[in-house]
Amino acid sequence: MKKKSATYSLARNKEFCNFCPGYCCYRLEGASLYIMAVDINRIARHFNIADGEVRKRFLDGKYTFKTREDGSCIFLHGDRRCKRCLIHEARPKQCRDFPYDKPCPYLESEQFLEVIQKRIEKQAKLSIVELS
Ligand code: SF4
Numbered sequence: 160m161k162k163k164s165a166t167y168s169l170a171r172n173k174e175f176c177n178f179c180p181g182y183c184c185y186r187l188e189g190a191s192l193y194i195m196a197v198d199i200n201r202i203a204r205h206f207n208i209a210d211g212e213v214r215k216r217f218l219d220g221k222y223t224f225k226t227r228e229d230g231s232c233i234f235l236h237g238d239r240r241c242k243r244c245l246i247h248e249a250r251p252k253q254c255r256d257f258p259y260d261k262p263c264p265y266l267e268s269e270q271f272l273e274v275i276q277k278r279i280e281k282q283a284k285l286s287i288v289e290l291s
């Protein structure tokens with residue numbers, strides 16, 4: 160039987176998401192966050208604004224959120240180290256379901272981590288400078 164790595168068992172535990180810096184909240188080449196009409200309506204109710212206003216303020220094109228320069232979702236809180244989604248209660252279905260009861264591909268892939276971890280550390284340094 161194939162031996163599971165330490166990251167494999169960790170990645171299968173959804174609880175880990177609470178302590179993760181949100182690797183999956185960065186848009187990488189080839190990755191997409193697909194936002195449906197029902198998600199837009201939930202977010203509109205969360206902010207008490209119209210669906211059209213959500214599209215205008217937060218969407219890049221028709222189906223995904225705008226991102227910052229470093230590729231992070233505009234709703235990813237820069238200063239928190241855990242529980243970083245600013246619209247956690249109203250987040251899109253894809254964000255709720257990911258990684259679909261499978262091992263988290265971000266924790267499984269050194270290649271992903273190498274790309275995103277640098278961005279997270281850069282953001283963390285910026286936050287420390289702002290606080291000092
Ligand atoms: S799905 Fe993976 S990358 Fe996303 S928050 Fe959970 S552990 Fe982190």
Ligand code: SF4
Pocket residue numbers: 181183184185192224232233234235236243244245246247250251254
């Ligand atoms: S909506 Fe929240 S969970 Fe989804 S990508 Fe943005 S910050 Fe991450």
